[in-house]
Structure formats: C-alpha cells, structure tokens
Amino acid sequence: MTTVVYQIEGGDFEHGGEASRRLKEQLKRLGADPAVVRRAMIAAYEAEMNVVIHAVRGELRASLQNGQLDIEVSDTGPGIPDIAAALREGFSTASARARELGFGAGMGLPNIRRNSDEFAIESTAGQGTRVRFSIRLRPQTLYGTGRHGLTIEADRCRRSLRCVHACPTHAVRVLGRRPEILDYLCIDCTACVAVCPTGTLTTRGTRAGLPAGEDAVVVVPAALLVQFGSGIAPAQVRAALAALLGGEAAAPSARVWVLEAWEAALRAGVRHYAETAAALPVISPACPAAVNLIETRYPALIPHVAPLAPAVEAVRAALAGQRAVFVVTCPSQRTALLGDAAGGPPLVDVLLPAAVQAALAPHLPAAAARPAVGGTVPPPPDADLLRVTGLPHLLHLFDEIEGRRVRDVRVVEPWACAEGCFGSPLLREEPCLARHRWETAPLPADGAARAVPRVRPLAPRPGLRLDADMGKAIQKLARIDTLRRELPGADCGECGAPTCAALAEDIVLGRAAAGACVRQRPQEKAP
Amino acid sequence: MTLAELAARIGARVYTPGGAAAVDVGRVWAGDRISDLLNEAVDNVLLVSNLASTHLIRVAELMDVPGICLVAGREPDADMLAAARAHGTLLMSSPYGLFETCGRLYQCLSAEAPTVR
Numbered sequence: 001m002t003t004v005v006y007q008i009e010g011g012d013f014e015h016g017g018e019a020s021r022r023l024k025e026q027l028k029r030l031g032a033d034p035a036v037v038r039r040a041m042i043a044a045y046e047a048e049m050n051v052v053i054h055a056v057r058g059e060l061r062a063s064l065q066n067g068q069l070d071i072e073v074s075d076t077g078p079g080i081p082d083i084a085a086a087l088r089e090g091f092s093t094a095s096a097r098a099r100e101l102g103f104g105a106g107m108g109l110p111n112i113r114r115n116s117d118e119f120a121i122e123s124t125a126g127q128g129t130r131v132r133f134s135i136r137l138r139p140q141t142l143y144g145t146g147r148h149g150l151t152i153e154a155d156r157c158r159r160s161l162r163c164v165h166a167c168p169t170h171a172v173r174v175l176g177r178r179p180e181i182l183d184y185l186c187i188d189c190t191a192c193v194a195v196c197p198t199g200t201l202t203t204r205g206t207r208a209g210l211p212a213g214e215d216a217v218v219v220v221p222a223a224l225l226v227q228f229g230s231g232i233a234p235a236q237v238r239a240a241l242a243a244l245l246g247g248e249a250a251a252p253s254a255r256v257w258v259l260e261a262w263e264a265a266l267r268a269g270v271r272h273y274a275e276t277a278a279a280l281p282v283i284s285p286a287c288p289a290a291v292n293l294i295e296t297r298y299p300a301l302i303p304h305v306a307p308l309a310p311a312v313e314a315v316r317a318a319l320a321g322q323r324a325v326f327v328v329t330c331p332s333q334r335t336a337l338l339g340d341a342a343g344g345p346p347l348v349d350v351l352l353p354a355a356v357q358a359a360l361a362p363h364l365p366a367a368a369a370r371p372a373v374g375g376t377v378p379p380p381p382d383a384d385l386l387r388v389t390g391l392p393h394l395l396h397l398f399d400e401i402e403g404r405r406v407r408d409v410r411v412v413e414p415w416a417c418a419e420g421c422f423g424s425p426l427l428r429e430e431p432c433l434a435r436h437r438w439e440t441a442p443l444p445a446d447g448a449a450r451a452v453p454r455v456r457p458l459a460p461r462p463g464l465r466l467d468a469d470m471g472k473a474i475q476k477l478a479r480i481d482t483l484r485r486e487l488p489g490a491d492c493g494e495c496g497a498p499t500c501a502a503l504a505e506d507i508v509l510g511r512a513a514a515g516a517c518v519r520q521r522p523q524e525k526a527p
Numbered sequence: 528m529t530l531a532e533l534a535a536r537i538g539a540r541v542y543t544p545g546g547a548a549a550v551d552v553g554r555v556w557a558g559d560r561i562s563d564l565l566n567e568a569v570d571n572v573l574l575v576s577n578l579a580s581t582h583l584i585r586v587a588e589l590m591d592v593p594g595i596c597l598v599a600g601r602e603p604d605a606d607m608l609a610a611a612r613a614h615g616t617l618l619m620s621s622p623y624g625l626f627e628t629c630g631r632l633y634q635c636l637s638a639e640a641p642t643v644r
Contacts, residue, residue: 014606017585024589041589042565049561102578107562471553471571 003063008051010077013101016052019060020044023071030064039115040069040135046108047073047131053098054078055128068117074130080123087113087121148186149203149331149338150193154178157200163192164498168391169296172201174496175512184461187292188332189416191391194425203331203426205351206338210359213246216323216349219315222260223422224327224353226437227429228360231367233441234258240363241356253446257319259421260438261446262311267385267413269451270306274411279303281386281401281409285310285454288332289416290394298398299460304412307454312336314452316348325349327356329424330417353426385411390418466509480504487517494518528552528635530573530594530617537631539596539619542608546615550593555632557625561586568592575621575628579603584610584618593617596632598625 006019051058055077094104116133123129171185225234242252274282417423423431487500497503506512531548556567557575568590
C-alpha cells in the first residue's frame with residue numbers, strides 16, 4: 001500500500017464504516033501487527049463516522065511509509081467552531097438521529113487521539129474539517145516514544161552495573177552480556193553515560209569532524225568554549241573555531257552561534273509566560289531531558305511547563321534552509337534535533353564535543369598569565385528564577401512541586417546535568433569551574449536569539465503496557481506481583497535489573513530468565 | 528465458555544448459528560454508546576447492547592468481535608441479520624433486559640473462571 005483513498009458520504013449511515021473496513025482488509029493483507037490494526041480501526045472508524053454524522057462528504061486517505069500508518073480524513077461540511085471544546089470528552093453536537101444509533105457520545109475525537117501516536121486537527125467553520133493521525137507500526141512504540149539518542153557499544157561492557165543503578169527511571173537492564181535500554185522509560189539524560197566506566201553507553205554524532213571549508217553554521221554550547229584551561233577566554237575559542245572553519249571571511253559570530261544566547265532568550269520567554277500562567281511555578285523547557293522526565297515520571301507537572309521549545313529547536317528553526325552542524329552535549333539534544341516527528345531525513349548534523357576539542361586545541365593562542373576576564377559584565381543573579389541542576393535535585397524538587405509545597409518560586413529552570421550543560425559527561429572540564437569561567441567572561445548577547453513555541457504538545461508517556469489485551473495484562477500483573485513477593489527484596493541489582501520488582505516484571509515479560517535472581521537459593525526458585 | 532453454550536444457558540435466541548458459535552468468550556461488555564463498545568471490543572468479548580443496528584455488526588467486523596447479544600427480546604431487522612450472516616458474527620437476543628442479561632452472563636462466566644495467578 002502506498003496510498004489508498006476511500007470516499008465517505010455524509011449522512012449515509014447505512015454504509016458508514018465501509019472505508020474503515022476496506023482499510024482493515026488492506027492492513028491485514030500487509031500482515032500488520034494486530035495491535036496496530038486495532039488502534040487504527042478505532043481511530044479510523046471514529047473519524048469516518050464523524051464525516052457521516054456531521055459533514056456533506058469526505059474522504060479517508062491512508063498511507064504506509066517510514067514505519068508508520070498515516071491517515072487523513074477530510075470533509076466538506078460545517079467545520080468545527082470550537083476545536084478545544086470538540087476535543088473534550090463528552091462534548092457532542094451530533095443530531096438526535098445519530099444519538100439514537102449510539103453515536104454522539106462525545107468520545108470520537110478523544111478516542112482518535114488516544115489511539116494514535118500523532119494527532120492533528122484543523123477546521124474552518126463553514127468549509128470543512130481535516131483530521132490527521134499516525135500510528136507507528138513497530139510494536140515497541142506502543143510503549144513510548146520509541147526513540148532515544150543513546151548508543152550502546154556492546155563489546156565494551158564489563159557489567160559494572162553502575163548504569164542500572166544510576167538511571168532515574170529504571171530504564172537500563174544488563175540481563176545478558178550487554179546493556180539494554182527500555183525505550184518507553186528512557187528520558188535521554190546522561191546518568192548512565194556519566195557512570196559507565198568503559199564507554200559502553202554513549203551517544204554518537206552524525207558526522208566525525210568540523211565542516212571546514214563548507215558553507216555551514218556551527219552551533220556550540222557555551223560549555224564547549226570553556227574547555228581549554230585557564231587564561232583562554234570564550235571569545236578567543238570562538239574566533240579560533242571560526243578561523244578553522246575557513247570559507248568566507250564572515251564575522252565569528254555569524255559562523256559560530258552560541259547556544260547560551262538562545263537559552264537566555266528562552267529564559268526571557270518563560271518569564272514573560274509566567275506573568276500570566278495559571279500553574280505556578282512555571283517550569284522552563286530548557287533541558288529536553290528534564291522535560292522527558294516530567295512526561296515520564298511527573299505527568300501532573302505537565303501544565304507547569306512553559307509551552308516553548310528548547311533552545312536547540314529554536315536555533316534549528318532559525319537556521320531552516322541552511323546547512324547547520326550542532327555540537328551536542330547530551331543524547332536528549334541529539335534526539336530533539338534529529339528525531340523529527342515527520343520522520344524525514346535529518347535536517348541538521350550533530351557532532352560530539354570531543355571531535356571539536358581535538359581539532360581546536362592546536363589552534364588556540366597561548367594562555368594568558370592573568371585570568372582572561374572579558375569586557376562584558378556578567379548578568380546579576382536571577383532573583384525570581386530557581387535554577388536546579390543534577391538529577392537527584394531535580395527529582396526532589398519535582399516531588400516538592402507535585403506535593404504543592406513550592407509556593408514561593410515563580411520560575412524553575414531544571415537541568416539534568418550538574419551545572420547544566422557545563423556538567424555534561426561528554427565534556428572534560430570540572431563543571432563548576434567551566435561555568436565560572438563562562439560567567440566571568442561571557443560573550444555579548446546575540447540580537448537574533450528568540451524563543452519559539454513548542455510544536456509537539458507534551459503528553460504523559462503511556463508507560464509499560466503488559467499486554468495489548470486487557471485480560472492478559474491483568475493476569476500478567478498478578479504474576480508479577482506474586483513473583484515480586486518471592487524475590488528477596490534486597491534490590492541488589494546483581495541480576496542486572498535495578499530492583500526486585502523490576503526483575504519480576506522482566507521475568508514475566510520474558511526479558512529475563514526465571515532463575516535470574518543470584519541471591520535466591522536454587523530450591524526456592526520458582527520451577 | 529463458548530458463545531453457543533452461553534446463549535443456551537441464559538436462554539437467548541440465536542439468529543445466526545455457525546462460525547462463531549464455538550468461539551470461547553472470556554469477557555462481556557455492555558453499553559449503548561458505539562465509542563465505548565469500540566474501545567472494549569476484542570476477539571474474545573461478547574458485546575451486549577440495546578442498539579439493534581447494523582453499526583453494531585460493523586464494530587464487530589472491524590474489531591474481530593465474535594458475538595453480539597441484543598436484550599429485552601429485541602429482534603434484529605433484516606439488514607442487521609444479513610450483515611451478521613455475511614460477516615459470521617454470532618447474533619443472539621436475550622429475553623431479559625440489559626441488567627438481568629449481564630447478571631446471568633456473569634454467573635455463567637464466573638462459575639468457570641480460572642483463578643488468576
């Protein structure tokens with residue numbers, strides 16, 4: 001199936017559902033996963049019946065590409081005057097006739113949204129409505145975003161098991177010889193990368209070296225400019241980097257963009273939003289990993305997150321249409337830049353700091369004997385903004401906010417790494433020192449920097465589904481519970497799962513062997 | 528318990544014997560809103576509803592539901608009957624109302640339910 005199109009007649013209740021039925025036949029012929037077919041059918045049937053109930057005529061267009069099923073149902077009809085209301089469960093404008101037939105429960109659009117991975121609706125009153133939704137075909141995407149920016153170099157693993165304990169969402173297992181990441185739990189932070197003694201867990205660039213001689217903008221984090229010891233100011237590093245890139249004799253500030261300026265613009269945007277925000281404190285979306293953590297472990301805090309995009313996404317939008325290479329300090333930035341929802345080819349390249357540092361080092365001027373304090377005056381500390389860095393602190397603070405015990409803060413800016421991106425494990429310099437060096441000699445602000453709205457709305461992650469079938473899922477849950485009670489409860493992690501409860505789940509789901517516990521004596525082990 | 532057995536036990540009239548009669552039913556879901564039924568429709572469920580329309584058969588067809596039970600002695604019209612036959616859905620009608628039908632079905636299924644472990 002490349003694309004199939006089926007016509008839908010408004011008001012034709014007799015044949016309503018016919019387009020969905022034909023789509024189902026196509027999907028079955030293609031051997032699609034039954035769970036995918038199920039979700040597709042709920043969403044497609046609801047969308048089709050919406051046309052039958054409300055519109056004059058319409059069509060259902062489905063295509064299968066890039067591992068996902070995209071469905072678009074468009075119609076000519078009255079349109080939806082208030083989309084927000086239409087998306088509310090229980091809201092319906094269906095006719096009495098439709099209601100008699102069991103429709104018009106006000107669950108159509110919510111049902112479509114719930115059963116799809118991406119959902120969009122646009123409508124013009126008096127003209128028509130277009131609903132688009134996508135369902136990913138890989139089964140694991142049922143359980144989460146299905147993507148993260150980590151790379152596993154499996155042959156390096158010596159089973160130190162540090163990653164298993166470090167992960168804040170219990171997403172890492174080392175049940176066999178190599179670590180595994182559970183996509184639906186991974187928040188793309190650097191906790192496992194930071195503790196891995198062998199470099200097994202890391203992230204990768206899409207290119208190996210600087211785009212020297214190419215007409216490309218290089219975007220660097222401030223932290224990269226303070227990695228070269230004392231006495232070398234960020235401005236000097238940026239000038240050296242621009243010179244290394246060569247090409248036209250443009251100003252360093254045009255060839256090398258510094259992310260920090262865009263983070264400052266985002267900060268201003270978040271402050272502005274906080275003036276009228278309903279849910280306080282407002283949480284800044286500055287760090288993509290922190291936002292992922294909220295979606296995964298603190299869904300109640302989603303309304304607190306300002307509806308703006310992280311700085312890397314704002315820069316990417318500003319550089320649309322140009323060649324751009326981003327030096328990233330963590331997997332979450334990588335995913336934010338490359339993991340485009342549309343699934344097309346990556347728009348930008350990412351590069352790891354190590355490659356830049358190695359290339360730059362020989363070209364830097366000799367360090368000055370006296371500290372290189374820049375001419376720019378550092379900004380005063382932010383009184384109305386609480387910056388919190390490092391995962392343990394984030395977890396505590398989010399607990400506090402969730403418990404409504406933080407009433408004296410207007411804006412929170414959480415960063416998963418210690419000292420923000422200065423503490424990335426992909427950088428070498430001591431985080432506090434690096435940050436100090438930046439703050440005493442920052443580069444002047446970039447006038448072009450601005451904050452942009454977030455494209456994808458935040459949503460709680462679905463977490464683990466034990467089984468697509470609710471009945472089987474309940475049985476599995478009961479088995480997990482029984483097994484958890486039989487395990488010692490020491491949470492030692494020696495088996496490669498972070499806790500005994502996690503191991504029980506792994507065993508029932510077939511990820512771990514029944515006798516995986518190293519503490520249980522053989523006679524106690526379940527048969 | 529198979530659909531045929533369930534129908535016999537609760538005293539429902541079966542309109543479309545055949546294919547799905549031997550399907551083992553694990554659960555029952557009752558409701559009069561298509562969206563609700565859609566969400567609960569799986570391949571081992573018996574849907575119970577007051578809605579005697581072809582849309583119910585459509586839901587069964589799209590979601591692989593083996594059986595549908597109408598209530599209060601409601602009779603399917605010719606269209607519904609034809610759709611159920613065409614798709615091989617077992618269509619039955621219980622003489623009791625929604626509540627009592629569900630009660631009887633519950634008794635049948637809970638008597639044989641395995642202890643969840």
